[in-house]
Amino acid sequence: MEKKIDLRVALFGNPNSGKTTIFNALTGSHQHVGNWSGVTVDSKLGMLKGGKERVELVDLPGAYSLTPNSPDEVVVRDALMSGTFDCIVCIIDANNVERNLYPMIQLLEFSDKPVILVLNMMDEVESTGHFFDIEKIAEALRVKVIPAAAIDGRGIPELREAIISPPEGNDFKLLYDTTIERQICRILRLKSFEADHEDAHWTALKVLERDPQVMKSLKSKSYFSDLRKIQNSSDRDLGRPSPVHIGEYRHGLIRGLVAESIKHTEKKTDNIEFADAFDHVITNPWVGIPLFIVIIFLIFQLVFKLGTPLQEMIGGFFSWSSIHITQFFASISTPAWLTSLIVNGLIAGVGGVLSFLPNIMILFFLMSYLEDTGYMARAAFVMDGVMHKMGLHGKSFIPMILGFGCNVPAIMAARTLETRKDRILTVLVNPFMSCSARLPIYVLFAGAFFTKHQGFIVFSIYMIGIIIAVFSARLFKGLFFKEEDIPLIIELPPFRMPKLVNSILHMWLKARSFIYKAGTVIVAGVVIVWFLSSVPFGVEYASEESFLGVIGRAIAPIFHPAGLGDWKIVVALIFGIIAKEEVVAILGTLLPTAGQTLSEALHLFFTPVTAFGFMILTLVYTPCFATLGVMKKEIGLKWTMFSVFYGLLLGWVLATLINIIFS
């Protein structure tokens, strides 16, 4: 039964203002936090820790404004306008009060709910010799103000207290100059306008701001053409577009408030100039692009140099276990089918996948550490030119990089893109950014066939993925989308020394979900494969006569030109659509015979050329179910089906070409 919620509270603010850090501190959750904007693109729910009251907290995506430019900002405004919150916590980065207050002023204009303003990152502000007159801000905006430094827990108890006993609803009103107010009155006088809207004054203001969502909702109204006329006459009277004028008016108010409430001391700021000089160098494409490639290369080298010995240890443990368990089962006369299920199925399959855990943990640790430094936004900026040449938007780079971890959150991150064209293109090419679930396949094959150059081979697979993404994006853009590009504007967050504990936590959460997946989806897949390879009863395990053998053999000829025509390989590929980790698990279940390691068994089924073709095929072909699900949600069934067939066809063509050319 659902428990009653006493209070619902929203957390809202600019991107990268520390909302998720505060959300985690209040709820005890471990949502991913990153030092770049666009990490939170979906609302996250959690319950306030401690206290008797049941308080639900909603962490909204970051927004620069409540006039939405992209779907993640639409989520924010729709949520705040829904009126379902008892209190709204507005979190601002105190380093940049002027800009951060802008969406808050917009919020105060339309919401009468209680608002708590959290001035976050006060530690950084104070270290540069700035102090705020908290009372003055509270008085001017008529809200409760709490100074905080969420990263060290400062201000969190006060915020918790304020949430449990929220302040009064806000009665802040912003009066515009006479020209704007006159135009608002003209709109309000239009027949049935006031009756049509609950907050007619705010809607009229949004009409003058040419808010795309509001204008769309008014299109069918009889007075729509009158609204257009009023917009034009307002522009004429003001001598500039009304949205610019209204924005400037709000900014003017904020500037005045900031000038009155911020105090300076003479403290020197030493490291700012160094950070600027560093930015001057790394945001230059001639330095920045090679630097990015070197960093990614080093990450993969570390994944191997540090991960492989650990991976071999875990693999060794599972081999040792399977030998001893087989002996033990023989000694107690366990039925052959049970021994086969546990040894051939579970240990070979699930154990095979789990042995790659160290590689995956190292990859996530390094990516998380890099994200926290603030480097990623710079990499996105420096890649803007390349992305445009690809036919993508500069901001597409963020989902692309997240794709190295997992394509599911990466595809969701495409919501930060403003046009539907850019979102579809980014989502379609995202699966070519090789996710961590495919890493075990590459590690296994590179280890078995390219022992001396493992790191380089896997790095090259990732690079080929990027090249395929470039090629596909250009192709799709030329074929389906010919609209003009929107230029990139991206905030470059301050450089921060990452907290080791943050990266370790992120790594652990990813490891936990990997282990969980191995224990659920992979176990289920392996058991199904084991069962289908054992029926009809009496056939030799994993033989051509088994049920799975019959299915596999029916499909196998399709992959014959690629040199991958053995039915066992085809079965592994089919199960890889459930989850990519299944590929290694199924190969582990089907290929080795008694006493053989998987690596040895692979040599009987693959040559180095077909092994490379197989790696490329698993890189390119149909993404996993979870990715397809989120794809359908974000860009619709039609494009998802397109992605399925495109990936399959392209993967087959590439693997076949590799086989024909190099064999």
Add this chain to the structure above:
Amino acid sequence: MKLLSDTLSGHRFLVQQIDGGCNSVRRISEIGIRCGSTLTVISNSGRGQIVVKIGNIKIGLGQGMAKKVLGDDLGKED
């Protein structure tokens, strides 16, 4: 007036005019670049991409965007 894209690294720049449609003017001002604000060019690769600093905020402007911002080049920062 001068284009922001033609302003050298290290120079200060007073924004006087932002060209483009309503949406792009709104986007750029919401992130922090507005008429009347003074910014410092941190890097200008000469290929259209430019990094500017306003107060504590650093903003990267992609190809095409820096050509829409016009104003006065105030020369090198002391």
